[in-house]
Amino acid sequence: MAGIITLMLTIISVGAAVGGLTYAAIRKLSGEMKEFRAELGGVQERLRGEMKGLEEGLRGEMKGLDERLRGEMKELGEGLRGEMKELGEGLRGEMKGLEERLRGEICGVRDELRGEIYGVREELRGEIQAVRDELRSEVRGVRDDLRAEIAEVRTELRGVEGRQTGRVARLEDKVFGVPLQDPAAGPA
Incomplete structure (x- = not known):
């Protein structure tokens, strides 16, 4: 991040010496990068919120x-116990069999529901992971595009800077007959 900022500041300072057109392109690129970061942050927050909401749900x-x-099991058990008392000893065995069968069915339904819920959860996780992977791929693509644009701007700036340096030297030769020395560079 610091490298990108330093690069952009360097480009901006060179661009300021070169002209307004390149500076506008750099500002536009900087604005697009900020917009992209904001959009990416929003997507990540939405994904987190959706995942949290799904898990809580x-x-x-x-x-x-x-x-x-x-x-339901408690109510069923109490009802069955009351009937067993009324019917007496002869029906106790039959009622126990019925109770066990019903509990097994309820457990089967519960297990089936748990399996379905687990399947839905896994499917959602897979879909969320696919979205994440797609976003990562898109981010990489945008990052590569931005790097290519930055390299192109650098190349353009180097070419413009080289032409300007040559023009300044020719102008110094014309005006003074000798190239002027940069005072910041010190004595020759």
Whole structure:
């Protein structure tokens, strides 16, 4: 990040000496990079929020289902016990078999529901991962495009800077007959 900022500042300072057209292109590129970062941050936040919402929803549904199933099993057990007392000793064996069968069915339904919920969760995770992978790929593509544009701007700036240096030297020769020395460079 610091390297990109340093690069952009260098480009901007060279661009300021070269002309307004290149500076505008750099500002536009900088603006596009900021917009892209903001959009990427928003997408990441939305994904986090959606994942959190899905997980919380699934937890709530599982908890509610479990509570309902427990309540139903409790009610069923109490009802069956009352009937067994009324029918007496002869019917106790039959009622136990029925109770066990019903519990098995309820457990089977619960297991089936858990399996379906797990399958949905795994499918959602896969889809979320696919979206993440796609976003990463797009980010890499945009990053590569930006690097190519920056390299192109650098090349253009070097060419313009070289032409300007040659023009200044020719002008010094014309005006003074000798090239002027840069005072910041010190004595020759």
